[in-house]
Amino acid sequence: MTETPINLETHRATAVNVTQEIFSTMLGIEAFPVQRAPGEDQAHLVVGAIHYAGPWKGVLLLECQPLQASAFTAKLTGISPPDSVDDDVRDAIGEIANMMAGNLKTILPPQTVLSAHTVVEGSSFTLKVCGGNDSLRIEFDSSTGPFTVTLVQMLDQVG
Numbered sequence: 001m002t003e004t005p006i007n008l009e010t011h012r013a014t015a016v017n018v019t020q021e022i023f024s025t026m027l028g029i030e031a032f033p034v035q036r037a038p039g040e041d042q043a044h045l046v047v048g049a050i051h052y053a054g055p056w057k058g059v060l061l062l063e064c065q066p067l068q069a070s071a072f073t074a075k076l077t078g079i080s081p082p083d084s085v086d087d088d089v090r091d092a093i094g095e096i097a098n099m100m101a102g103n104l105k106t107i108l109p110p111q112t113v114l115s116a117h118t119v120v121e122g123s124s125f126t127l128k129v130c131g132g133n134d135s136l137r138i139e140f141d142s143s144t145g146p147f148t149v150t151l152v153q154m155l156d157q158v159g
Contacts, residue, residue, distance in 0.1 A: 004055045004056050004109040005056075005134075005153060005155055006056065006107065006108070006153065008134055008135065008136035008151055008153055009136060011104075011107045011136070011151075012136060012138065014104070014106075014107055015104060015136060015138055015149060015151060016033050016138060018100055018103040018104055019031055019100060019138070019140060019149050020032070021103070022096065022099050022100055022103065023142065026075075026076060026096070026099065027072060027075040027076055027096075028075055029072075029075060029142050029143060029144060030142060030143065031140045031141070031142040031147070032140065032141060032142075033138055033139065033140055034139050034140065034141045034146070035139065043123055044065065044066060044121075044122065044123040045063050045064065045065065045066075045120075045121070045122070045123075046063070046064055046065070046066055046068075046069040046085055046089065046090075046093055046119065046120075046121045047061055047062065047063045047093075047119065047120045047121070048061070048062040048093040048094050048096065048097035048117055048118070048119050049061050049062075049097065049117065049118045049119070049120070050094075050097045050098050050100075050101035050114055050115060050117055050118075051114070051115035051118075052101070052105075052108065052112050052113070052114060052115075053112070053113050053114075053115065054109070054111045054112040054113050055108075055109040055110070055111055055112055056108045056109050056112045056153075057153070057154040057155075058151060058152050058153045058154050059151075059152045059154070060097055060100055060101040060104065060149070060150070060151050060152075061097075061148070061149070061150040061151075061152070062093060062096060062097040062100065062147065062148075062149055063147060063148040063149075063150070064093070064144075064145075064146075064147040064148075065145060065146075065147075066084070066085050066089075066121065067081075067145075068144045068145050068147060069085060069089045069092070069093050069121075070082045070083070070084075070085070070089055071144045072092055072093065072096060072144065073088050073089045073092035073093070076092045076095065076096065077092060085121045090119040090121070093117075093119050094116075094117030094118070094119050095117070097117055098114065098117050100149065101114050102114060104151065133153060133154065133155040134152070134153040134155070135150055135151065135152045135153065136150065136151045137149075137150045138150070
């Protein structure tokens with residue numbers, strides 16, 4: 001299948017709107033884009049990833065702090081905030097990333113499909129998206145603290 005590259009920067013406003021809509025309607029949290037230095041406040045992260053396949057290949061990443069992930073989980077599920085990153089937190093972060101990725105499919109070519117979510121948590125890891133040639137990284141702030149949404153476009157074939 002032929003890859004269909006897109007100019008991610010032209011879709012920044014759509015990515016911001018999708019993020020704000022999901023956080024507002026599903027979590028009751030107002031989120032707004034901010035300028036922050038890369039790596040700021042990222043000593044320990046929870047990262048939800050959804051991969052795209054088909055005519056457009058890429059990944060959506062949602063990065064936040066563990067306490068924030070617990071707060072998102074409580075807001076999404078109606079449970080008390082978990083004390084640590086447990087299966088409920090991993091499922092909630094994966095589901096939030098999935099909702100965002102699904103809503104962003106509107107900017108992608110037809111027949112682009114989503115993977116199941118992957119969630120990574122820790123303070124000393126590297127998450128490498130192989131074949132990633134272009135990315136759109138948007139920093140947000142909210143009442144729960146800062147978080148990041150990144151959309152990575154993969155063009156290189158990994159062999």
